[in-house]
Structure formats: C-alpha cells, structure tokens
Amino acid sequence: MARTWQCVDERLQIKLPEIFDFEVNLDYLTRDTNECMYEVRDNHVTRLIELDNHRLLIQISAEDNKYLNVSFLAGTYPDETLLPKVVDYVWEWFDLDYDLAAFYEMSRKDPLLSQAIEKEYGLRLMGINELLETLCWAILGQQINLTFAYTLKRRFVETFGESMEYEGKKYMLFPSAETIAGLTPEDMADVKMTRRKSEYIINVARLIRDNQLTKEALLELDSLDAIERELTKIRGIGPWTANYVSMRCLRHPSSFPVADVGLMNAVKFGLDMDRKPTQEELLELSKKWSGFESYATFYLWRLLY
C-alpha cells in the first residue's frame, strides 16, 4: 500500500488504512505494566528508536483514526532524509500494510475468531521490528509465565541497553548485537534467566553481529517452511520460536506457533472447553485459517485479556 504522509511543523502525519483503532492497539501495548521498550500514557506511545545511528525519541498519537502523528522529543528532530525511514518504522511496527478486511471476511465464517474480532476490532499485529530483539524476547520467554518474562526482559535491557532521559524518564534501546555478543553467561547471571537461555541469546547475537543471520536474508526465503528450517538450525530455536519470530518480525501471514500455551488457553476459553486443546486439534482448527494463521493467533491471544 502506498504510504501517504507529510511533515507539518516538525511533526509527521501518516495516513492510516481504513480499518484501524488506535486505542485498541494501545491497549495491546499496555498488556503488561512491566514493558520496558516504550511508554503508553495519555493516549500516546513514546519510545526511543535508532535509525542509521541516529537516536530519535518519537511520540505517536492518532487523529480520528485517520492519521498517526509522530513528534520528536528531546530535540531529536532528524535530518529530512531520515523522515521516510521513520515513517517506514512506524508503518512496520503497526503493520499498516496488512489487509485486515480480508482477515475479517475469512473470520466471519468462524465463531471462535468472530468473537475475537468483535472484541478487538481495528487491532493490528504490533510487531517487533528488530530481529535480535524478537529472538531474544522469544527465547527468554520460553516456558515461563509472561509476567516473569517481562521482568527478565526489563532486567536484561536495563543492565545492558543504552538509554535516553527525557523529563525524568528513561527510554531504553534494546542492547546491540555487539554488546550481547561480547557477554558471557556469567555476565548475565544477575538477570536470572537460565544459563542455557543466556547461552542461546549470546549465540544468536554473535550470528547477527557477524551477519550470518539477518532479517533481510530470512525475508528472501520463499516459504514459511524455509524460514523454519533456517531458524531451527540455531541452538535454542525450535518450531515455536521460529513461528513466533516469523509472525512478529518477518510478518509472515501464516505463522502458527502450535505449541503455544497461550494459544491453547485462548482456544479453550473461546470454545468453552473443559481442557486445553491438543496440538493436533489446533492444527485441525487452523486449516480453516489458512493464509491468516498469524492474525488468527494474535487475535486469539487477546481473548485472554
């Protein structure tokens, strides 16, 4: 979709696609109060990003769900040449390319998805633009409850990430591949993730630092199977993590983390079952969602909130 935007008084105004609800998306962003990568307050979201070695503190709000407005805080208004990249960043983060109408049309035939859509109308699959951050988040979150996962991420980011202060608040950048690649599991002991996870994360950071693993190369692959094969070669990345990453970062439409406990619980809740569905049952269900599995998963997760 064409990206229509303009710059007015040092503020970017980005034209939104037809189906979009900013408040619903902000609700998603506040799913855990311990989130450390951005701050949601007074109907806007503020975060620190880095583009071409420039740090920008951006604040995003919406205008009638017709435009997103992006302003730059702390004197970080960039050179004009960087503005299109800010638009790209925001566009990707909010997944504004996705054809929500097509997903909704498919979902209306499915009672389970229909209830999720009614609850979350206008939600887009809020992503994680950086491959390293997505992989670290997925790995550290394996097999622990989400609340604890957010605590681990916060400790990790606050210990090893850089930040910018503005009006008494600290805005964090995720630690760089170089930084993480230089760590040892001992360095990460205070973060209190398992030693194994520390090893996985350091290894992934080294692959990314050395350009052996890039988002661009993964995006070149022609199928979800190929992405899964490539990612699961890496220690600590199994089918769940590969699908999670392809969903949140690579934006593949058909990612489906079948082993996901949250997804199982959501389906159990949505179908009023007295037990969690098995992976086989989930796969059977997902046949109806072919081509839309990523959004189906994302919307179903929201049933639990």
Add this chain to the structure above:
DNA sequence: GACCAGGGGTGCC
C-alpha cells in the same frame, strides 16, 4: 507446596 508458564535440548530406545 503443588502446579504451571507464549519451549527446547538431550539421551535413550
């Protein structure tokens, strides 16, 4: 104090 958590590796057969 048990049971579970947005899994994955390893070793055994």
Add this chain to the structure above:
DNA sequence: GGCACCCATGGT
C-alpha cells in the same frame, strides 16, 4: 522418530 527427563525460576 517418539518419548522421558531436565532446565530453573517465579506467579498463582
């Protein structure tokens, strides 16, 4: 290739 077992800590 399927299965049991381990990781290891915190939330409920």
